[in-house]
Amino acid sequence: MEKFNKLTGIAAPMPLVNIDTDMIIPKQFLKTIKRSGLGVNLFDEMRYTQDGAEIADFVLNQPAYRSAEILIAGENFGCGSSREHAPWALLDFGIRCVISTSFADIFYNNCFKNGILPIVMPQEVIDTLMADARKGANARQTIDLVEQTVTTSDGQVFPFDVDAHRKHCLLNGLDDIGLTLEKAASIDSFEQRAQAQRPWA
Structure with missing residues (x-):
């Protein structure tokens, strides 16, 4: 997982x-089990017509936002079924951070497991970030996970909260497998002791 x-x-x-x-x-x-290749179908029904043509007024089809890495969204983002393909598609498109007033729990957890930072902010901050985002491609925002701040293009800084363990995992690029491998030495030691104590097993 990317740090x-x-x-x-x-x-x-x-x-x-x-x-x-x-x-x-x-x-x-959802037929694929690969994490790559889903970005082209992100928000498919909002991005394309039935014959596959782009819908020009959809935000990610607009030239200013085709390379967006941050999404400023409305409340209850990621509700519905618990498909992990949702963060896979966002990440494959290039979205690394989603900011909203609230997230569905399973989607929120899946984001951290896949290298996406979901940030919860009060509505008044979302309104400011949304207005800043509407300025277009030159209005770049900065997400600093170490300092836990979001900075607008004109320098307004907003702090956010994040669970310390999840922060550690994102900063170090650790998914569930990576967390397990951090304990590889202890696991090896346990297996060696177990083999010595129960050679028949």
């Missing part, structure tokens, strides 16, 4: 509320 430390990038404004995981990545794209 997350400090990110300065384009923020795309998406003020819709209750964006569910089927909107993020529709069910017909």
